[in-house]
Every structure is written in structure tokens, then in C-alpha cells.
Amino acid sequence: MYQILAREDLSTGIHLFRIKAPEVARKARPGQFVIVRNGEEGERIPLTIADWNTEEGSVTIVFMEVGTTSKKLARLKTGDYLTNFVGPLGQPTEIEKFGTVVCVAGGFAIATIVPIARAMKKAGNKVISIMGFRTKDLVFWEDRLGSVSDDLIITTDDGSYKRKGLVTEPLKELLQDGGVNRVIAIGPTIMMKFCSLTSKPFGIKTIVSLNPIMVDGTGMCGCCRVIVGNETKFACVDGPDFDGHEVDWDLLINRQRTYLKEEKQSLELWEKSISS
Amino acid sequence: MSEKQKLNLNRVSMPKQKPEARVHNFSEVALGYTQEQAREEASRCIQCKNPKCMEGCPVGIDIPGFIKAIAEDDLPRAARILKDKNSLPGICGRVCPQETQCEMTCVLAKKGSPIAIGRLERYVADWEQSHPKAIEQRKENVKPSSKKVAVIGSGPAGLTCAADLAKLGHEVTIMEALHVTGGVLTYGIPEFRLPKEIVRREVNYVASLGVKIKLDNVIGKISTVDELLQNGYDAVFLAPGAGAPMFLNIPGENLSGVYSANEFLTRTNLMKAYLFPQYDTPIQVGQRVAVFGGGNVAMDASRCALRLGAKEVYIIYRRSEVEMPARAEERENAKEEGVIFKLLSNPKRFIGNEQGRVTSVELYEMELGEPDESGRRRPIPRPGSEFIMDIDIAIPALGTKPNPIIPSSTAGLELTKWGTVKTDEATGRTSKARVWCGGDMATGSATVISAMGAARRAANDIHAFLTSREG
Ligand SMILES: Cc1cc2nc3c(=O)[nH]c(=O)nc-3n(C[C@H](O)[C@H](O)[C@H](O)COP(=O)(O)OP(=O)(O)OC[C@H]3O[C@@H](n4cnc5c(N)ncnc54)[C@H](O)[C@@H]3O)c2cc1C
Numbered sequence: 001m002y003q004i005l006a007r008e009d010l011s012t013g014i015h016l017f018r019i020k021a022p023e024v025a026r027k028a029r030p031g032q033f034v035i036v037r038n039g040e041e042g043e044r045i046p047l048t049i050a051d052w053n054t055e056e057g058s059v060t061i062v063f064m065e066v067g068t069t070s071k072k073l074a075r076l077k078t079g080d081y082l083t084n085f086v087g088p089l090g091q092p093t094e095i096e097k098f099g100t101v102v103c104v105a106g107g108f109a110i111a112t113i114v115p116i117a118r119a120m121k122k123a124g125n126k127v128i129s130i131m132g133f134r135t136k137d138l139v140f141w142e143d144r145l146g147s148v149s150d151d152l153i154i155t156t157d158d159g160s161y162k163r164k165g166l167v168t169e170p171l172k173e174l175l176q177d178g179g180v181n182r183v184i185a186i187g188p189t190i191m192m193k194f195c196s197l198t199s200k201p202f203g204i205k206t207i208v209s210l211n212p213i214m215v216d217g218t219g220m221c222g223c224c225r226v227i228v229g230n231e232t233k234f235a236c237v238d239g240p241d242f243d244g245h246e247v248d249w250d251l252l253i254n255r256q257r258t259y260l261k262e263e264k265q266s267l268e269l270w271e272k273s274i275s276s
Numbered sequence: 277m278s279e280k281q282k283l284n285l286n287r288v289s290m291p292k293q294k295p296e297a298r299v300h301n302f303s304e305v306a307l308g309y310t311q312e313q314a315r316e317e318a319s320r321c322i323q324c325k326n327p328k329c330m331e332g333c334p335v336g337i338d339i340p341g342f343i344k345a346i347a348e349d350d351l352p353r354a355a356r357i358l359k360d361k362n363s364l365p366g367i368c369g370r371v372c373p374q375e376t377q378c379e380m381t382c383v384l385a386k387k388g389s390p391i392a393i394g395r396l397e398r399y400v401a402d403w404e405q406s407h408p409k410a411i412e413q414r415k416e417n418v419k420p421s422s423k424k425v426a427v428i429g430s431g432p433a434g435l436t437c438a439a440d441l442a443k444l445g446h447e448v449t450i451m452e453a454l455h456v457t458g459g460v461l462t463y464g465i466p467e468f469r470l471p472k473e474i475v476r477r478e479v480n481y482v483a484s485l486g487v488k489i490k491l492d493n494v495i496g497k498i499s500t501v502d503e504l505l506q507n508g509y510d511a512v513f514l515a516p517g518a519g520a521p522m523f524l525n526i527p528g529e530n531l532s533g534v535y536s537a538n539e540f541l542t543r544t545n546l547m548k549a550y551l552f553p554q555y556d557t558p559i560q561v562g563q564r565v566a567v568f569g570g571g572n573v574a575m576d577a578s579r580c581a582l583r584l585g586a587k588e589v590y591i592i593y594r595r596s597e598v599e600m601p602a603r604a605e606e607r608e609n610a611k612e613e614g615v616i617f618k619l620l621s622n623p624k625r626f627i628g629n630e631q632g633r634v635t636s637v638e639l640y641e642m643e644l645g646e647p648d649e650s651g652r653r654r655p656i657p658r659p660g661s662e663f664i665m666d667i668d669i670a671i672p673a674l675g676t677k678p679n680p681i682i683p684s685s686t687a688g689l690e691l692t693k694w695g696t697v698k699t700d701e702a703t704g705r706t707s708k709a710r711v712w713c714g715g716d717m718a719t720g721s722a723t724v725i726s727a728m729g730a731a732r733r734a735a736n737d738i739h740a741f742l743t744s745r746e747g
């Protein structure tokens with residue numbers, strides 16, 4: 001059992017847990033993830049490591065409420081326990097001095113890109129971050145991402161805060177201006193796909209963090225297989241970071257939708273059970 | 277009475293759930309002997325002076341000894357004899373291929389049916405589990421050695437090595453990647469062949485010997501083998517199995533609805549998707565399921581698919597039934613339950629719809645040519661024989677290979693060209709000092725008992741090393 005040392009609500013439906021897991025904290029690197037299970041009947045879901053603290057022996061995760069498991073997690077409070085917490089899994093993000101790195105994040109991934117931006121900056125890069133939200137109320141961690149970036153651009157779909165539009169627009173402008181050496185894009189699949197499409201004509205390597213459905217997260221089921229550069233890869237051991245220009249996005253999106261019917265059934269049942 | 281008359285060549289049959297009933301549940305198929313049946317079967321054993329059965333047992337159980345104890349109604353003695361050499365008798369009694377081991381070498385096999393050694397082993401193990409105080413623990417008299425051993429993986433190899441070393445007084449910690457112990461026994465072999473309660477109790481027995489178990493520990497990630505050696509462990513036994521699934525490498529294999537057998541079985545057994553939505557992990561079976569392969573894994577996957585509600589389940593195999601590697605008993609069980617064997621067929625590609633879901637598979641008919649390296653006749657596609665079969669779910673069950681996580685994180689660990697760890701068969705030693713290996717990681721996919729045998733040999737060598745001056 002792994003204790004929740006602290007819980008924070010970052011914005012509507014986005015929560016942060018700091019989990020007691022000293023051994024995981026000791027080995028965590030930017031871009032890696034953990035597998036979490038909540039309760040004996042729970043499923044195993046992957047969540048990116050958003051931060052860690054070796055002194056406290058804690059690992060931070062940030063998750064968005066989307067379905068049964070994430071909504072069940074959202075009911076846990078400080079002091080409660082997670083049944084299982086496995087990690088750090090996957091390959092760390094490649095951190096090097098590239099020159100200028102643009103970090104693009106949307107939704108919950110604002111939190112998970114912070115350690116990457118921080119490490120990129122520490123490695124001597126100029127870091128320009130772009131964070132995108134649907135609307136003003138959902139904005140969080142402007143200060144945190146700002147503090148590890150040389151420049152921070154914020155977009156909202158509806159224009160209620162800072163720049164109106166999608167993250168791909170400022171990304172395209174930066175690429176047009178030249179001088180960008182690497183792009184890191186993390187967030188909803190569709191956002192990562194369009195960031196990759198945006199940067200492709202410029203030939204600037206774009207790393208994305210893929211999020212296929214997983215079970216074990218250790219390479220033994222093949223559920224997480226993705227096609228990158230015409231080759232089948234297991235995202236949990238070979239990734240989750242891949243070259244966005246090489247990813248078969250349609251396959252990923254189709255595979256993510258495999259259980260839509262079951263997910264709906266499960267959520268309805270659970271919502272009924274908590275309302276009664 | 278002459279010897280001849282006394283010799284009873286017919287074994288007592290094992291009661292089983294009826295096929296019509298069992299395809300609708302995940303309860304155990306074979307129901308086990310009653311005491312009368314066990315005694316009767318045990319009395320058939322002629323107590324050979326030079327028991328051939330033991331030559332076929334990789335862990336050297338005193339087979340006539342425990343059988344005699346059953347015949348004499350001394351079940352505590354039978355249990356003690358078994359546990360002396362085998363920490364997992366309830367498991368082995370259920371899943372070992374006795375027909376190619378002890379029962380094959382039993383002298384009675386030449387004249388009629390051999391003693392049902394596996395069923396008797398299972399009987400004694402189950403009796404012991406319902407009489408937990410029957411055999412006293414002999415833990416008290418082991419002298420602690422003050423040596424620490426890390427065992428990686430809690431499958432049959434890891435459990436056996438851990439139990440043996442704990443009995444010898446070493447301080448043993450098992451590190452397991454998953455949230456449950458047991459390895460394939462838990463995530464692969466289905467409940468109806470091996471109830472998880474049995475695995476849990478046999479693991480508890482190993483823990484009762486003083487073995488510590490750390491779950492959620494992926495070695496190579498949370499700690500490397502070298503870190504374990506630097507941080508106080510005197511020896512490491514690698515038993516991570518060979519859990520990475522293989523695919524057919526044909527077009528369409530990544531469509532939704534194509535599961536590796538490992539994924540299908542893991543969802544079903546480990547995550548209990550057969551109880552979805554009470555359990556959160558979903559699984560899909562649809563109406564028509566095609567399982568590709570001819571081994572035990574294919575049998576398990578197809579029988580799970582039936583129980584999950586599929587209407588038609590096919591096993592598609594490129595050779596004929598005689599070449600199938602699956603145990604005869606499992607083939608029979610599958611057929612009785614209604615699994616349809618589609619032999620001499622091989623897939624060419626999977627076809628999907630706009631949503632990227634598999635809808636059909638294109639198959640070739642095969643014919644058998646000259647024998648290949650495996651001694652079996654080589655299947656050759658018959659030109660122009662392609663045909664399309666509609667399916668909802670496809671399950672390639674082609675076997676597994678070693679997972680790269682440990683090899684890629686352990687410097688100095690030599691591998692074979694199959695990705696298994698180069699291991700000395702007699703001692704389990706690897707190319708790396710203080711590191712031993714056994715089970716599927718050393719041999720590639722094999723059997724529970726061969727993994728246990730290798731683990732026992734390694735435990736002996738680790739013990740010799742730890743008690744030598746080097747250790
Ligand atoms: C490497 C990786 C890192 C991730 N990091 C984060 C993170 O930091 N924060 C965050 O909020 N989300 C993250 N996700 C996504 C997160 O795992 C899913 O949102 C979560 O599993 C949804 O489960 P649910 O039961 O709440 O929703 P469901 O209703 O079950 O599913 C909603 C959608 O989530 C996806 N999903 C469902 N089950 C799984 C599963 N077992 N594994 C992966 N995806 C699944 C499917 O595409 C599905 O359509 C990550 C995914 C991956 C692969």
C-alpha cells in the first residue's frame with residue numbers, strides 16, 4: 001500500500017497526488033511513468049511521473065478524471081492509500097543540450113512536462129513552453145512551468161485567457177522564425193498528432209509521449225503496441241517517448257477507442273452505485 | 277494370488293465437471309479424487325525396488341514413498357514426503373505433464389495405465405491444505421546464515437529457489453513485478469485449471485518459511501541487479517520467466533480485437549475481466565474467436581474465450597493434430613467443450629473495418645512436407661488456397677520470449693541468440709559473478725516442473741557458494 005501524502009486539486013477534474021514511494025522516487029527520471037491500481041477490483045492504469053522528491057521519498061502524479069478508474073481515484077483523500085504503485089517504467093526522455101527546445105503541453109500534461117522542461121533548461125537549453133487550455137478556468141501551473149522556461153506562451157481555445165487558438169499556432173510561428181532544435185509535445189493524442197504534423201515540414205525532431213491502453217506496463221502483454229517508423233513497438237518498454245513524425249497516429253487513436261462501450265458501461269454502473 | 281492377478285492395470289478415473297456445465301463457469305474442471313479413490317489408485321502401485329517413476333521426476337520426489345503412505349491412510353506422512361522435495365505440490369499435481377515424466381517412466385505404463393501420480397499428488401496437497409496443522413513446520417532448527425539472497429520473479433522457479441534457500445537458513449527476498457505472486461501460474465494458467473486459491477496457499481507456505489515478498493518491484497527499473505548486489509545481497513537468482521509475447525508479423529495484426537494470448541489471459545486471469553464490470557478491467561470476445569497456435573497456451577485461451585461467452589471458438593493450427601505441442605488431456609478438454617480445431621491452416625493477414633477493428637482473417641490451407649529441424653513435417657502453404665473467415669476476435673498464441681528489461685539493465689550478463697540468459701544447466705550459474713538464473717529465462721518457454729528443477733539445482737549451488745569462503 002502506498003500512502004497519499006498530499007492531494008491538490010489543480011483545476012476542474014485535474015488532481016495531484018504526492019505518493020509515498022521512496023524507491024520509485026530514487027530512480028525516477030523525466031518522461032517515465034508508473035502503473036497505479038486502486039482497490040482489489042481495480043484496473044492497472046499508467047500515469048506519468050510529474051515530479052519526485054528523494055528526501056521526502058515521494059512521487060507526484062497528476063491525473064484527469066475521464067472514466068471509472070480516474071473518477072474513483074479522484075475520491076481518495078490525503079492519508080488514503082493506493083493499492084499498487086509500480087515504477088519507474090518506460091524510457092526516460094532524452095535530455096541533452098540541443099539548443100532551443102520548445103515544450104508544448106495540453107491538459108494534465110502541463111504537470112508532466114514540468115520536469116522535462118526543468119531538465120532541458122538545466123542541460124543548458126533555451127526552453128520555450130507553450131501551454132494550451134480550453135478555457136481560462138482550467139489554467140493551472142502557469143507559474144511553475146514559467147519558472148523553468150525562458151519563455152511561456154499560453155493559449156485558450158475560446159480566447160478567455162491570453163492568446164486565443166490552439167497550441168499549434170504559436171508552435172508554427174516559432175518554427176518559422178527558425179532556431180528551434182527540438183520540440184517536445186505531450187498531451188491529448190490529437191494535440192500531439194497536430195504538433196507533429198506542424199513541425200514535420202520544418203524537419204525539426206518532435207518527441208511525443210504516447211498513451212496507448214496498457215495492462216502490465218512491463219512488456220508482457222503487447223496491449224500497448226504502436227507503430228513507429230513502420231515497426232511495431234511496445235510503448236511501455238520501448239517508449240512512451242517516440243519520434244512524432246514516425247508515429248502511425250490513426251492506429252493509436254483507433255486502439256485507444258477499443259473499449260469505448262465497456263468504459264461507458266463501467267462508468268454508468270459506478271455512477272449509479274455511488275448515487276444510491 | 278499370483279503377481280499377475282494382483283496387478284491392476286486400470287487407473288481410477290478422475291471426476292470432472294460436465295462439459296455443458298463447465299463452459300459457463302471458471303470453476304475447476306477436474307474435481308479431484310475422494311479418499312476411497314485415492315486409496316484405490318495408490319494400492320495399484322507395486323512399490324518397485326528401483327522405482328522408474330522417480331527417474332522421470334525433475335525434483336526427485338520419493339514417489340513410491342508418498343503413494344504407500346496414501347495406501348496406508350497416513351496422509352500426514354504422504355504430505356511430509358511430498359513437501360520434502362516439492363514446495364508446490366498442489367500446483368504440480370494439476371499442471372505438470374506427468375504423461376511425459378513420472379507416469380511415462382512408471383513400469384505399469386508398459387502393460388497398462390501407469391499410476392496416476394499427478395492425481396495422487398494433487399489429492400495429498402489438497403488434503404494438506406484442508407488440514408493446515410497436519411505437518412509441523414521444521415523452521416525452528418534452521419540456523420540463520422546471515423546471508424541475503426534476492427530472487428527476481430515469483431513464478432515456480434523463484435518460489436522453489438526461495439523456499440529451498442530459506443530452509444537452509446538464508447535470508448531471502450522475492451521481488452515481483454506484478455501486484456500478485458505466482459508468475460504464469462497466476463496470470464497465464466486459467467482458474468479452471470489451477471484455482472488461484474491453490475497458488476495463494478502454496479505461496480503462503482513459501483512465505484511461512486521466512487521468505488519476504490516485495491510486489492510491484494520491476495527489477496531493472498526500481499533497482500538493477502548490480503544495485504541489489506551493492507546494497508547487501510550476497511547472491512541474486514534470476515527467475516523472471518519468458519513473458520514477452522510473440523506475434524505472427526502479418527498485416528493487420530495491430531487492429532483492435534487482436535490480442536496476444538498473454539494479454540487475453542492476463543486480462544482474464546490476473547485482472548479478472550471475466551467478472552467485468554464488477555472488476556474494472558474489460559475484455560472483448562464477440563461471437564467468433566480465432567486462436568492461432570497449437571500449444572497449451574492456445575488451449576487455455578480458447579477455453580477462456582468460450583467461458584467468456586463466445587459462440588464459436590476456433591483453434592487455427594498450421595500442422596495436423598498429431599504435431600500439436602499441447603497436452604493430449606488439454607486437447608480433449610478443449611474439444612469436449614466445443615472448441616473447433618481448424619487444422620492445416622495458417623493466417624496471411626487480418627482485415628479490419630473503418631474503425632480499425634478486426635472483422636476477418638485470410639487463411640491459407642497448408643500441406644505437410646518433409647520433416648523440419650523439430651522433426652515434425654513442415655507445413656507448406658497450398659498455392660491459391662486462400663479463403664476469408666469472419667471473426668470478431670483474434671488471439672495469436674505463438675509462445676513467448678524473454679523480456680528485455682533485466683538483460684538490458686545488467687552489465688556482464690551474457691545472453692544466447694534467443695535472448696535467454698546463458699546459464700550452466702547443472703548449477704544455474706550465469707556469466708556474471710553472484711548471479712544465477714533458472715526457469716523460462718534460462719531455457720525459453722518450458723514447464724513448471726523444469727523451472728522448479730532448475731531452481732533447486734541453483735539453490736544448491738548458491739548455498740554451496742554462500743557457505744564457502746568466497747561467499
Ligand atoms: C504512458 C502513459 C502515461 C499517462 N499519463 C497520464 C497522466 O499523467 N495523467 C492522466 O490523467 N492520464 C495519463 N494517461 C492516460 C490514463 O492512463 C487514462 O486516462 C486512464 O487509464 C483512464 O482510465 P479511466 O478508467 O479513468 O477511463 P476509461 O473510461 O477507462 O478510459 C478513458 C480513455 O482512457 C484510455 N484508457 C483506458 N484504460 C486505459 C489503460 N489501462 N491504459 C491507458 N489508457 C487507458 C482509453 O483511451 C480510454 O478511451 C497516461 C497513459 C499512458 C499510456
Ligand SMILES: Cc1cc2nc3c(=O)[nH]c(=O)nc-3n(C[C@H](O)[C@H](O)[C@H](O)COP(=O)(O)OP(=O)(O)OC[C@H]3O[C@@H](n4cnc5c(N)ncnc54)[C@H](O)[C@@H]3O)c2cc1C
Pocket residue numbers: 371372373428429430431432433434451452453454457458459460461464465493494495496515516517518519541572573576679681682714715716717721722723724725727
Ligand atoms: C498460458 C500458459 C499455460 C501453461 N500451462 C502449463 C502447464 O499446464 N504445465 C506446465 O508445466 N507448464 C505450463 N506452462 C509453462 C509454465 O507456466 C512456465 O514454464 C513456468 O511458469 C516458468 O516458470 P518461471 O518461474 O521461470 O517463470 P514465470 O512463471 O513466467 O514467472 C516469472 C515471474 O517473474 C516476474 N518478473 C518478470 N520480470 C521481472 C522483473 N524485471 N522484476 C521482477 N519480477 C519480474 C513475472 O511477473 C513473473 O511473475 C504454461 C505457460 C503459459 C503461458
Ligand code: SF4
Pocket residue numbers: 320321322323324327328329330339340343381382383384390391393
Ligand atoms: S514406477 Fe509406478 S509402480 Fe513403480 S513405484 Fe513408481 S509409481 Fe509405483
Ligand code: FES
Pocket residue numbers: 213214215216217218219220221222223224225234235236237
Ligand atoms: S502494457 Fe503490456 S506490454 Fe506494454
